[in-house]
Structures are given as C-alpha cells and as structure tokens.
Amino acid sequence: MKKTILLSTMFLGSLVFAQEMTIKGGDRDAHGCIGSAGYTYSQIKKDCVRTFEEKIKLKEVSSDGGYIAAVIFSKDKKKAEVFVKDTEGSIILTRAGKAKAWKKDGYVLVPFKKSGYQLKKNNVVIYQ
Numbered sequence: 001m002k003k004t005i006l007l008s009t010m011f012l013g014s015l016v017f018a019q020e021m022t023i024k025g026g027d028r029d030a031h032g033c034i035g036s037a038g039y040t041y042s043q044i045k046k047d048c049v050r051t052f053e054e055k056i057k058l059k060e061v062s063s064d065g066g067y068i069a070a071v072i073f074s075k076d077k078k079k080a081e082v083f084v085k086d087t088e089g090s091i092i093l094t095r096a097g098k099a100k101a102w103k104k105d106g107y108v109l110v111p112f113k114k115s116g117y118q119l120k121k122n123n124v125v126i127y128q
Contacts, residue, residue, distance in 0.1 A: 043092060044072050044081040051083045058119055058127035060085075069119055069127040071109065080109050082119060084127070 028034055031041040033048035042049045051070035060067040072081040080093045080102040093102035093109050102109040112118040112128055119127040 040083065041089070042072055042081060043090060044074050044079060056117065058117060060127055061125050071117060071119075082107065082109060084119070 027036050029041065031048065033039040033041050038050045038052065039048040040051060041047075049072070052068065054070040054072060056071040056073075058069040058071065060069070067085045069085075070083045072083075073079070074081075078095050080095070082091045082093060084091070091104060091107055093104045093107055095102045100111055106122045108120045108123075110118050110120070116128065118125050
C-alpha cells in the first residue's frame with residue numbers, strides 16, 4: 001500500500017512538473033519565426049532570418065560594440081532592411097533614384113569606407 005501511494009505521488013508530481021515546463025521552439029510569431037532559436041521575420045526576404053548570421057553587420061558606436069545591427073538589401077538595392085536593438089521588428093529604408101543613401105524617419109544608411117556602411121539617426125552615427 002505504501003508503495004502504491006509513493007508511486008502515485010511521484011507520478012502526479014511529475015505531471016505537474018511537465019505542465020510547468022515551456023517547450024523550446026513553441027514561441028512562433030505571426031510569420032512562423034521561432035524567436036527562441038534566434039529567428040525574426042525579414043520583410044525583404046519574406047522569410048525567417050537570424051540577423052546575427054547576415055552578411056552585413058554594423059557595430060554600435062556608443063557602446064563597446066556589444067550591440068549589432070544587421071542590414072539586408074533588396075535585390076535591386078533600392079531598399080535596405082535594418083534590424084536595430086531599440087525597434088520592434090525592422091526598419092525599411094529606401095533609396096531615391098541614384099542617391100547613395102537609404103532613408104526613413106530620421107534614419108540614414110550610407111556607404112562608409114571601402115566595403116562598410118554607417119547608420120545615422122538624426123545626423124548622429126549610431127552604427128558602423
């Protein structure tokens with residue numbers, strides 16, 4: 001009888017514990033991207049991406065470089081999607097005509113040095 005009670009208690013305890021655990025990968029957003037696996041939705045690629053794996057990464061200027069911004073360009077390079085830490089989702093910057101800068105709401109992305117870029121907000125360099 002004692003064994004039955006002990007086993008029943010252990011079984012019920014494990015059920016309670018199992019219900020309280022969260023399932024990794026169970027946090028899909030509206031686009032099906034799994035945030036806990038590092039994925040976020042890219043409007044330009046129309047797919048889930050890991051921003052830390054993108055080719056173009058910029059380091060934050062005002063910190064020790066601990067924060068990274070990722071940039072994804074459209075195929076025709078008329079749009080640049082920027083992922084920065086203080087925004088929800090991404091920002092789509094557009095380039096008018098043959099201009100060398102992509103702009104939107106105070107954000108400006110410009111070529112910097114040979115193969116890099118600078119991201120400015122209200123004329124202050126925040127990433128490069």
